[in-house]
Amino acid sequence: MTMKASPSRRIPTFFWEYPGHKPPTRDMSTYRLKICGEVHRQGSFTLEDLETTFRRTERVQPMYCVNGWRMSREWSGFRLAAILDWAKPKSDSLLLRATSLGGGYEDTSPIADLLAGDPLLVTHINGDPLSPERGQPIRMLLPHLYQFKGVKALESLEVVRDYRPGTWQKVGYTDATILNQPHFDIDSGEDVMPEAELLRRFGGCI
Numbered sequence: 001m002t003m004k005a006s007p008s009r010r011i012p013t014f015f016w017e018y019p020g021h022k023p024p025t026r027d028m029s030t031y032r033l034k035i036c037g038e039v040h041r042q043g044s045f046t047l048e049d050l051e052t053t054f055r056r057t058e059r060v061q062p063m064y065c066v067n068g069w070r071m072s073r074e075w076s077g078f079r080l081a082a083i084l085d086w087a088k089p090k091s092d093s094l095l096l097r098a099t100s101l102g103g104g105y106e107d108t109s110p111i112a113d114l115l116a117g118d119p120l121l122v123t124h125i126n127g128d129p130l131s132p133e134r135g136q137p138i139r140m141l142l143p144h145l146y147q148f149k150g151v152k153a154l155e156s157l158e159v160v161r162d163y164r165p166g167t168w169q170k171v172g173y174t175d176a177t178i179l180n181q182p183h184f185d186i187d188s189g190e191d192v193m194p195e196a197e198l199l200r201r202f203g204g205c206i
């Protein structure tokens, strides 16, 4: 069966912190990615600083949503491992708290668990800078974990000692391991919105 590509095809996006409306378009000239907490070197990077300090990496791989879909793209960005090498966490057993612009969404995970998947701080999808809906200007791609732990519109990376539940864990998501079940591939041409039910319940935008 051949699929007809539809220009109106909807790709799910989900933004917890903007229920019922689109995320704002921000002035990227004032954007800084902050790296702070229990590190030997704190940082505040413009997008240009990131380009000159870290080498960009491209990868084609899927991200997985806990609601049973996956989305494969060419992602381009900076390796989290390189950024942490630069910042030097004070111990190997610490955690990383990633927070979105405005502080409305966060995740805290052991650094070792994150690094196991060699995550990227993504700035481009298929060669284009991230749109506001997709997490402009930076989102974390966690290829080995469910993407609710991959914060979009990333503002800060803080190395911390203490765990606290992230945004989705507060509504009951506890297992970030990708389950051995079929994940609906939203690249295959269907016009779907897999997270529609969640959008109805919690808000969000497409």
Ligand SMILES: Nc1nc2c(c(=O)[nH]1)N[C@H]1C(S)=C(S)[C@@H](COP(=O)(O)O)O[C@H]1N2
Residues within 6 Å of the ligand: 011, 012, 013, 014, 015, 016, 017, 064, 065, 066, 100, 105, 133, 134, 147, 148, 149, 150, 151, 152, 153
């Ligand atoms: N800031 C922020 N990041 C977020 C989310 C969110 O609501 N807010 N949702 C997460 C979830 S559950 C998924 S599946 C992906 C969705 O990415 P997409 O909108 O590009 O499909 O982003 C993740 N990162």
Ligand SMILES: [Mo]
Residues within 6 Å of the ligand: 014, 064, 065, 066, 067, 147, 148
């Ligand atoms: Mo998700």
